[in-house]
Amino acid sequence: MTSLQKHWRNPGFRPDADVSESREHYTGGMVKRSTLSGRQKAAKQRTPLLLMRRGILLFLLLLPLQVGTISVLAQPSSPRSPAEPAQFATGAEFTRRLNRPLLASSDYAPLREAVMRLSEDRRIAVAIDRRIDPSRLIRTDLQSPFFDVGISQLVHPAGADAVIAGDTVFVTTPDLASTFRTRVALSQRELESLPDRNVSRLLELTRKSATRWEALASPRSILSQLADRYEVNVEHIDAIPHDLWDSGTIAHADFVTAALWITAQYGFDLKWINHSQIVLVPTHPAPEIEQEHIFRGRTLEQVQELILQQFPDLQLSWGRDRVRFSGRVEQHEAVAEMLGLRAPRKPSSPVVATSLANRRFTLRMNNRPLMELIDLLEKQGIQFDRHPELLEKAGINLNQAITLELQDATIDTLLTQALSPVGLTYEIDGTRISLLPAPPK
Numbered sequence: 001m002t003s004l005q006k007h008w009r010n011p012g013f014r015p016d017a018d019v020s021e022s023r024e025h026y027t028g029g030m031v032k033r034s035t036l037s038g039r040q041k042a043a044k045q046r047t048p049l050l051l052m053r054r055g056i057l058l059f060l061l062l063l064p065l066q067v068g069t070i071s072v073l074a075q076p077s078s079p080r081s082p083a084e085p086a087q088f089a090t091g092a093e094f095t096r097r098l099n100r101p102l103l104a105s106s107d108y109a110p111l112r113e114a115v116m117r118l119s120e121d122r123r124i125a126v127a128i129d130r131r132i133d134p135s136r137l138i139r140t141d142l143q144s145p146f147f148d149v150g151i152s153q154l155v156h157p158a159g160a161d162a163v164i165a166g167d168t169v170f171v172t173t174p175d176l177a178s179t180f181r182t183r184v185a186l187s188q189r190e191l192e193s194l195p196d197r198n199v200s201r202l203l204e205l206t207r208k209s210a211t212r213w214e215a216l217a218s219p220r221s222i223l224s225q226l227a228d229r230y231e232v233n234v235e236h237i238d239a240i241p242h243d244l245w246d247s248g249t250i251a252h253a254d255f256v257t258a259a260l261w262i263t264a265q266y267g268f269d270l271k272w273i274n275h276s277q278i279v280l281v282p283t284h285p286a287p288e289i290e291q292e293h294i295f296r297g298r299t300l301e302q303v304q305e306l307i308l309q310q311f312p313d314l315q316l317s318w319g320r321d322r323v324r325f326s327g328r329v330e331q332h333e334a335v336a337e338m339l340g341l342r343a344p345r346k347p348s349s350p351v352v353a354t355s356l357a358n359r360r361f362t363l364r365m366n367n368r369p370l371m372e373l374i375d376l377l378e379k380q381g382i383q384f385d386r387h388p389e390l391l392e393k394a395g396i397n398l399n400q401a402i403t404l405e406l407q408d409a410t411i412d413t414l415l416t417q418a419l420s421p422v423g424l425t426y427e428i429d430g431t432r433i434s435l436l437p438a439p440p441k
Helices: 003-009 039-045 091-098 111-122 147-158 174-192 199-206 219-230 255-264 300-310 329-338 370-379 388-393 411-422
Strands: 061-063 069-072 102-110 125-128 137-144 161-165 168-172 209-213 233-235 248-253 268-274 277-282 289-294 322-327 360-369 383-385 401-409 424-429 432-437
Touching (some): 091 147, 102 147, 111 125, 111 137, 125 248, 137 147, 147 161, 147 168, 161 174, 168 174, 168 248, 174 199, 174 255, 174 268, 174 329, 199 255, 209 219, 219 233, 219 255, 248 255, 255 268, 300 322, 300 329, 322 329, 360 370, 360 411, 370 401, 370 411, 388 432, 401 411, 411 424
Parallel strands (some): 069 360, 125 168, 233 277
Antiparallel strands (some): 061 102, 102 137, 161 168, 209 248, 268 277, 289 322, 360 401, 424 432
16 A cells, blocks of 8 residues: 555545654644645545455454344445444433443454444444544454443554543544543533523534534534534634545534534634634643532541542642542542442443343354354353363364354354354353264264
8 A cells, every 4th residue: 555545545644654653643734635636536546455364354242132142243344325324322322332341352454444343333433533543453352341441442552542422432542532521521611601691502502413424524614514503603714724534423412522523633622702603722731620529428538538549639629528629521520439429330231141041142254263253252251161182082173264144143053053063062051161072973
């Protein structure tokens, strides 16, 4: 692949940069795009991304069936046309899907391809920052209690992180991931504090909706269309440089969240002039929001020790039964959990069902070693007794390749089709499976 092809695939990525270095290496402008005569000519000049891969990708995901599901994907998803956008979860359904465990394993694949396949399979929208190299090859080996934590682990080798806002998981630089929700909260508070409070306009601006854009859309046009939808005038919109983005979706966000996702990637926050006008201003390097927390059942000294043990740099002020400080949204949430004001996050379903008979499996494997399937099932807590001496005596190799395609199959169907070609049979006891040589026919 030529550097120009890589540059065109991700305008915010500089092809001569080292992806292991800091985020500033990905903020270069479109130096080479000026050599192109137009969008159509550039599209003709693009060639498909050619990648050397070791085998076929293998994914294991816990899906939202009540009894627990495995999905193993062996082929990349077909590109979804703009006329048929993915139906991503929102509201309570988004939270349920987000809080389900994510187990995934795959060979090396481009970051965007790996992330988007997980996104579509779980039906959770994921938006990727322009500064993150989408062609960076990453290997997946996840055992995460939550979807977003798994995405964060997945993109970490590419120098990226993940943050949740607007029923969407945003993959971005570590700096923006750690401050994005605070920037949103500050802008929302500023909006609500405007003089001549206009309740109807506040309701309109906080109404949540999906924002989608096609490949090669410019961020300036995305922001302009978003502003038109909410009837907001954006001053200094020309400060957003000409750029071309890959396709993306923000599933269910208000105006502030969607607009800040666009502007923050170019170093701008929002400043409200009135309920229908904003101006783009340079981002604050370390935004903080002030909040008060009430505590009961503990002394002031106990609360102080509890908070400062985890956040020693916070400047605390005290009332009789309350503490106030300025910090990031995540710090306020952590303190609220410490004081019992906020329930800790828990997975919405266990990784392992109580009985294998109650589980269903959706599976596609193409010429992959049987051992990979066993390893992935073991990561879900299913135990295997392999009886290596018996298998060796029978000449059975667990690395023998198998090909399967199953939809909502029972454990018996899965094991029969996976083990029979290798010469194995099985016995099930609860969540324990014994692998045994099949009797001679």
